[in-house]
Amino acid sequence: MRLTVVGGGSTYTPELVDGLARLRDTLPVDELVLMDPATDRLELIGNLSRRILTRHGHHARVLTTPDLDKAVDGADAVLLQLRVGGQAAREQDETWPLTCGCVGQETTGAGGLAKALRTVPVVLDIADRVRRANPGAWIVDFTNPVGIVTRALLQAGHKAVGLCNVAIGLQRKFAALLGVPPASVHLDHVGLNHLTWETAVRLNGPDGEDVLPRLLAAHGDTIAADLRLPRALLDRLGVVPSYYLRYYYAHDEVVRELRTRPSRAAEVAAMERELLTLYADPALDTKPDLLARRGGAYYSEAAVDLAAALLTGTGSPYQVVNTHNNGTLPFLPDDAVIEVPATVTGTGPTPLPVAPVSPLYAGLMADVTAYEHLALEAALHGGRDRVFQALLAHPLIGQYEYADTLTDQLIAHNREHLAWA
Template sequence: MKLTVVGGGSTYTPELVDGFARLRDTLPVEELVLVDPAAERLELVGGLARRIFGRQGHPGRIVTTDDLDAGVDGADAVLLQLRVGGQAARERDETWPLECGCIGQETTGAGGLAKALRTVPVVLDIAERVRRANPRAWIIDFTNPVGIVTRALLQAGHRAVGLCNVAIGFQRKFAGLLGTAPADVHLAHVGLNHLTWETGVRLGGPEGENVLPKLLAEHGEAIADDLRLPRALLDRLGVIPSYYLRYFYAHDEVVGDLRTKPSRAAEVAAMERELLTMYGDPALDEKPALLAKRGGAYYSEAAVDLAAALLGGGGSPYQVVNTFNRGTLPFLPDDAVIEVQAAVGPTGPVPLPVPEPDPLFAGLIANVTAYEDLALEAALRGGRDRVFRALLAHPLIGQYAYADTLTDRLVAHNREHLAWA
């Protein structure tokens, strides 16, 4: 089995490699290819990756290359974890929206749109090259904004599934609170990427006992603290929202916080410099503890589980993924991309039936889906007016004066990545 990671020079790759090494019985990788144009970073990350495999006795071969076509040739699955423009572009995504009093964040709002515009054309080019190399290869997208990127891939006819670590993070958290194994925790997870709610937490499978009320009653304070939302709000909602809902439910509070502290991009950039120094130590043969602060917790386990299920070698029967709606949420188009529990196998994911969400949640899902429609149109076709329409539709913006100003700033900060600008 050959797996390829595009964006393999990421400082987060050792987490992924560690998962491949630990879970080799679930996903027996014979060749792992790390593809990245940043040769110096790739050399450091590739060296540590080989030492991790060696320490854990993994027999697989690790190859590093800056040649995308060679890297994906013959791959059974290709994982996408790229960042067009690097941390410098992320820093801009997180700062210039704040000048208009709007959220500065790399996956939602104006910053998220900027990232989508930079990313979608690049990902579609990569996917076409994967298809030429092996039409049966699966593409697993971890590149943000996952929902929009996955929709672009699926609408272009690619064998693609979007993956996020929010659900597996909740699963692990709830299992710890309940004193049970993570595999016993089944989430009734519904929404869009980075816009989801846990409307049920069942033990043993989709039909198991719903212990969500017990979690809220006994651990509501701890859960609310993690989400940085009031315990009283969780009790009133009766569900557990993802932490990204804080951008919607506490918008002005979050803007105030973001204006008074360093950006997350600046923190990550400093962390990456330290990590790369560590990776250069030939004695290091395991992922360093600092990597846990980098973000993307449990991504490696989710990626192994998903790849194993898609490639027919195992994996959990039910997994939270991003895929076509196909009637699962009847108030959305069939070709909307939703994030829900699905039965996953070699033919791809099939969403499990979910109760129609409360209008409080369904309304926001429908609104953001409309924004994502317009965002994808802007990413595929370009043009200032299309960018403006997407920003105007976003519930975190919604005012024409803000949308107009943000359009100008988005284009100014991203001109080098926009072929039409």
């Protein structure tokens, strides 16, 4: 089995390789191809990947190349984990929206739209080349904004599934609080990528006992602290929102914080420099503890499970993925991309039935789905008016003066990545 990682020079990659090594019985990879145009980082990551696999007695070959067509040739699955513009573009995404008093963040709001506009054309070109090389290959998208990117891939007819680590992170956290194995915890996880709620936490499968009320009663303070939301809010809602909901539920508070501290991009860039120094040590053959602070915790387990289900029919029976709605949430269009538990087989994911969703959450999902539609139109066809419309539609912006100003700033900061600008 041949697995290709586009963006293989990412500091995330050792997390993935560690999972492939530990879970080789779940996903028996023979060749791991790391592709990245940054050849200096690529060789560094490639060598560490070989050492990690060797430490675990895994005999997969690790190949590195800056040539995309060579990398995807013969691939059974292609994992996308790229960042167009690098951390420098992320720094901008997190900064210029603050001038209008709007959240600066790389996956939502104006910054998220900028990332989508840079990323969608690049990903679609990659996917076209994957399809030419091997029409049967699956594309697993871990590239943000996952919902919009996955929608672009599916709309273009690609065999694609979107993946995020939020759900698996919460599953592991809840399992630890409950003192049970992670596999016994099933989440009623509903929403869009980075806009989700846990409406139930069930033991032993999707029909098991809902222990969310017990979990909140016993551990609400811990959960609230992790989300940086008030415990009283969780008690009133009776659900656990994704930590990304803080951008909506505490927008002005977040903006004040962002204006007074270094950007997350600056923190990550410093962390990456330290990680790359560690990776260069020829004695290092494990992923360093610092990597957990980089983000993407449990990404490897989620990716291995998903690839195994798509390619071999093994892996966890239920997985949280990003895929077409197709009537799962009746208040959203069928071609919307939602993030819900699904059964995954070689033919792709099939969402599990979802209980009726409260208007408190359904309304916000519908608003953001409409924004994502407009964002994808802007990414595919360009034009200032399309960018303006997407920003005006976004619940975190919504005022025409802000949308006008942010449109001009987005184009100015991203002109080199926008073919139409």
